[in-house]
Amino acid sequence: MTQEKPVPNNEILRLVDLFRTGLKDSVYKWFEEANLCTEEELKVFEVVLDRIGHLWEKEEIPLTSVYVSSKIAEELANTRLRPEIEGKSPKGTIVMGTVSEDTHSLGKNIVKRFLSPFFEVHDLGNDVRLEDFIHHAKRTEADIIAVSALMMNSIQQLPHLRDLVEQTEWTQKPKILVGGAPFSINPELCEKVGADDCSGFAFDTVEKAMILLGDSR
Known part of the structure; x- marks a missing residue:
């Protein structure tokens, strides 16, 4: 049984790097090993996307990294996160x-x-x-x-x-x-x-x- 727990900033940074460099399998492995509850997984997901967005705004990563990250995010949402939040009402x-x-x-x-x-x-x-x-x-x-x-x-x-x-x-x-x-x-x-x-x-x-x-x- 998983329980809500904080994720260290260094782990968030590592996950950001996995997303933007296109290491999809490593992203999935990270979530498997982190053993987070559903709410915490969603929070991490949002934080990582926000961090990648700020990197692009500051022109520290190219558009290709944004695109690669979005592809991984879409697959992760459909195969891992979406089944976990199924039954919950969307935000709008x-x-x-x-x-x-x-x-x-x-x-x-x-x-x-x-x-x-x-x-x-x-x-x-x-x-x-x-x-x-x-x-x-x-x-x-x-x-x-x-x-x-x-x-x-x-x-x-x-x-x-x-x-x-x-x-x-x-x-x-x-x-x-x-x-x-x-x-x-x-x-x-x-x-x-x-x-x-x-x-x-x-x-x-x-x-x-x-x-x-x-x-x-």
């Missing part, structure tokens, strides 16, 4: 996609991998019309509409998304979370487009989403 429902006239998908796909262990995620894909975000958010009773936009002509559409949200009747109005490189370069864009929050980096999207929902679920 997210409808996500890349806005119309924008077909860049790498960032969105990485974000999806990190959101999936904690939220019910509905990925609408690329080149998504604003009306489709609203339709699917209403159908799924989404808590958050997460929109990726990497091009300025795409970003210019986003104020209309806020208008559509305000004009639609909801049981509970969803939050708008926007992301993409332009928002890391100019965070003021977030307020200009009427979003509730923005994320310029894939790794901090989970934290931003939890904050928007009050992290109380």
Whole structure:
């Protein structure tokens, strides 16, 4: 029987290195040997992803390391963590996609991998019309509409998304979370487009989403 116990910082750092260097088997072995309870495994998972995100923000690791880490995280979530949290309610429902006239998908796909262990995620894909975000958010009773936009002509559409949200009747109005490189370069864009929050980096999207929902679920 496992019990909750603190994980030393040196072990967290070792696990970060295993993730970013693509040593998937060693990552699985680490979790097996650590013998943590479910809640502690989830905490470690979140901390490691956060550490990797900060390394990328400080340009201490390349995008390839981010991608490799996201692949391992997705597999770990599906094969080890997801079965352990099965039966527990997700923290919320997210409808996500890349806005119309924008077909860049790498960032969105990485974000999806990190959101999936904690939220019910509905990925609408690329080149998504604003009306489709609203339709699917209403159908799924989404808590958050997460929109990726990497091009300025795409970003210019986003104020209309806020208008559509305000004009639609909801049981509970969803939050708008926007992301993409332009928002890391100019965070003021977030307020200009009427979003509730923005994320310029894939790794901090989970934290931003939890904050928007009050992290109380």
